[in-house]
Amino acid sequence: MGRHIRRMGWKTWLACGFVVWTAALVGMRANTAPTHPPPQAAKKSAAPAQNPAQPVAGGATLVGDDKCIVCHADKGERMAKTPHGQKADMRTPAAKQGCETCHGPGSKHSDDPTNVKMPVVFTQATSSADINATCQSCHNRGPHALWDGSKHESRGLACTSCHSVHDFKSETHQLKAKDELVLCATCHRDKVAKMDLPAHMPVREGKMTCSSCHDPHGTTNEKLLRVGDNVTELCTSCHQEKRGPFLWEHAPVSESCTTCHDPHGSVNERMLVTKLPMLCQRCHISTRHPATVYDSTQLTSNRLFGRSCVNCHYNIHGSNHPSGQFFTR
Secondary structure (H helix, E strand, C coil), X not given: CHHXXXXXXXXXXHHHHHHHHHHHHHHHHHHCCCCCCCHHHHHHXXXXXXXXXCEEECCEECCCHHHXXXXXXXXXXXXXXXXXXXXXXXXXXXXCCCCHXXXXXXXXHHHCCCCCCCCCCCCCCCCHHHHHHHHHCCCCCHXXXXXXXXXXXXXXXXXXXXXXXXXXXXXXXXXCCCCHXXXXXXXXXXXXXXXXXXXXXXXXXXXXXXXXXXXXXXXXXXXXXXXXXXXXXXXXXXXXXXXXXXXXXXXXXXXXXXHCECCCCCCCXXXXXXXXXXXXXXXXXXXXXXXXXXXXXXXXXXXXXXXXXXXXXXXXXXXXXXXXCCXXX
16 A cells, blocks of 8 residues: 555646645635625615714704705805815815714704704803814814914814804905904914004015914924924025025024014014114124213214114124125125
């Protein structure tokens, strides 16, 4: 018997191996038969969930926008003119469940509007966390990705503190005021008041807005700055001629533009925090020139008139000239 087995050729051994492997594979498939229904059955079972007549939460059902606008026609008309009301955009509430996308299923409220409120109603008593959670179910990417933990969020502000879906006053962004300046002034009155000071102010002239420099939804830097990691990087994103590096650096310039300028407004030209030459003399109190312009006969010095110190030191932001250590060239 053993001698006969040794005489079997390699083809016979290969055929036997194939038979054994096939039997094992068939047995394995039989033991791992799928327990879930076929695709058609799965589609049929999921279909009722898309039917507005099916219960969704707390026994309430979706009734559709037609029921809502019977009583809230004014809100429906205003929403239809906003980005939220664009049915062609699949990201909007109008393309999903309409009003009930944000407010929840409304069958119980529709049956008894007096005693039964909608599941989600934005009132003054509603916590900012609940309001933000509803808005962030869609607005959680792009400019809104850093809202959690931002300065405005940590101070208890809600999305509805600045925006309104149905009762907005602005032409863009659905703000609760006519423009950004009026809206920001409700909290930041000290900053907005400076913009009425005599110095040239682009915001007051309509060339800029508060959000040109700040991102109210949150940033990874200081002061909710829209660009860069600090004030200087933000300013030089527009004032590029003041950007270094320079061969001769002026210390206050490289540290922060706000050392000399007030970006929100000033009574001095070029939005300086103090009139020249007093601005320079806050640091340069005893160098080469008298400590103050009132020393000796310096009262009539040209440092009191025109551009004062920058009559000579006109490259005050920095110099690349080999002999520019005094910022005169």
